[in-house]
C-alpha cells in the first residue's frame with residue numbers, strides 16, 4: 001500500500017513539475033527571449049516576460065490556443081480583479097486579414113461592440129504586436145507596470161465570439177477563472193484579488209444575506225402572524241425584537257465590511273449597491289430607535305406609529321432583497337448560492353402566504369365580535385387598523 005501511495009505522489013509531483021515547466025520550451029519569432037514564464041492554469045495559455053527593475057517596465061509575450069477567427073486577450077487590472085478595471089491587450093483578425101492588437105479598458109461586464117476600441121491604457125504602453133501561428137495567438141507588448149508595482153492582478157482570455165469585427169463575449173466556466181495575482185519579480189502567482197479579499201467579500205455577502213435577507217423577513221413574519229394567536233402574546237413581541245436586533249447587528253457588521261471593501265477598491269464604485277445599502281442603514285437605524293419612541297398601546301398616536309413602523313419595515317425588506325441580488329451580480333459566486341437564496345426567500349414567501357390565509361379568518365372573526373360589542377366601532381381608527389389592532 002505504502003509504495004503505491006509514494007509512487008502516486010511522485011507521479012503527481014512529476015506531473016505538476018512538467019505542467020509547471022511546459023512554458024519553458026516555447027519559442028518566439030524574431031528570437032525574442034524571455035527570462036521568466038508561467039503556464040497559466042486555464043485556457044491552455046502561457047505568459048512569458050522580462051522585468052526591468054531600473055525603469056519598472058516589463059516585456060510580455062502572452063500565448064493562447066484559439067481558432068484564427070477567434071480572439072485572445074491578456075490584461076493587467078490595477079484597481080480590481082477580473083474584468084472590471086482590466087486594461088487589456090486584445091488580439092483578433094482585423095478587417096484587412098492581419099492580426100490586430102487593441103488596448104482597451106473595461107469598466108463593466110456588459111460590453112457593446114462600440115465599447116471595444118483601441119485606446120490609451122491607464123499605464124504607458126511602449127509597444128504592442130500580435131501574430132497567429134500553428135493554432136496559437138501570441139501577443140507581444142512592452143508596458144510600464146502601474147505605480148512601479150511588481151505584484152499585479154492579471155487576467156487572460158480566449159474566445160471565438162466576435163461582433164462587428166471586434167472581440168465580444170466569452171463562455172463561462174474556465175473563462176471566468178482565468179485571472180491571478182502575478183509577482184513579476186519572483187514569478188510566483190496566486191489567486192487574483194488576493195484570497196483574503198475574496199474571502200472578505202464572501203463574508204460580507206453571507207452576513208448581509210443572513211441579516212438583511214433572511215432574519216429580517218422572519219422577524220416581520222413573526223410580528224404579523226404570531227401575534228394573531230392570543231396565547232403567543234406578548235411572546236411574539238420579544239421574538240420579533242430579538243430577531244430584528246440580531247438581524248440589525250449581523251446586517252450592520254456586513255454593511256461595515258462592505259463599506260471597507262468599497263473604500264479599498266479605488267476607482268470602482270457599485271453606485272446602485274452602495275446607495276441602496278446606505279438607505280438601508282438609515283432606515284434600519286431609524287426603525288431600531290423608533291422603538292424607544294413607541295407610544296403606549298392606548299395612545300391616540302399609536303396608530304400612526306404602527307403605520308410608519310410597518311411601511312418602513314416592508315420597505316427595508318424589499319430593498320434588502322433587491323440589494324442582495326445586486327450583490328450576487330457583483331460578486332458572481334457559484335450559481336448554487338443564488339439558487340439557495342431564491343429557495344429561502346420563496347419558502348419564506350410561501351410560509352407567509354399560508355399564514356396569511358390562516359390568520360385572516362381569525363382576525364376578521366375577532367374584529368366582527370369586537371365591533372358587535374361596541375356597536376360598530378368606538379373610534380375611527382379601529383376600522384382602518386384592522387390588523388394593527390392587537391399590537392401590544
Ligand SMILES: *[C@@H]1O[C@H](CO)[C@@H](O)[C@H](O)[C@H]1NC(C)=O
Nearest residue numbers: 053054055056147148149150
Ligand atoms: C521601481 O521599483 C524598482 C524596484 O522596486 C526600483 O529599483 C526602481 O527604482 C523603481 N523605479 C521607479 C521609476 O520608481
Ligand SMILES: *[C@@H]1O[C@H](CO)[C@@H](O)[C@H](O)[C@H]1NC(C)=O
Nearest residue numbers: 052053054055056057126144
Ligand atoms: C527600460 O530598461 C530596459 C533595460 O534596462 C531598456 O531596455 C528599456 O529600453 C527601458 N525602457 C524604457 C521605456 O525606458
Ligand SMILES: *[C@@H]1O[C@H](CO)[C@@H](O)[C@H](O)[C@H]1NC(C)=O
Nearest residue numbers: 118119120121122123124125
Ligand atoms: C494617448 O497617449 C499618447 C501618448 O501619451 C498621447 O499623445 C495621446 O494624445 C493619447 N490619446 C488619447 C486619446 O488620450
Ligand SMILES: *[C@@H]1O[C@H](CO)[C@@H](O)[C@H](O)[C@H]1NC(C)=O
Nearest residue numbers: 078079146147148149266267
Ligand atoms: C501607489 O503606491 C502607493 C504606495 O504603495 C499607494 O499608496 C498608492 O495607492 C498606489 N497607487 C495606485 C494607483 O495603485
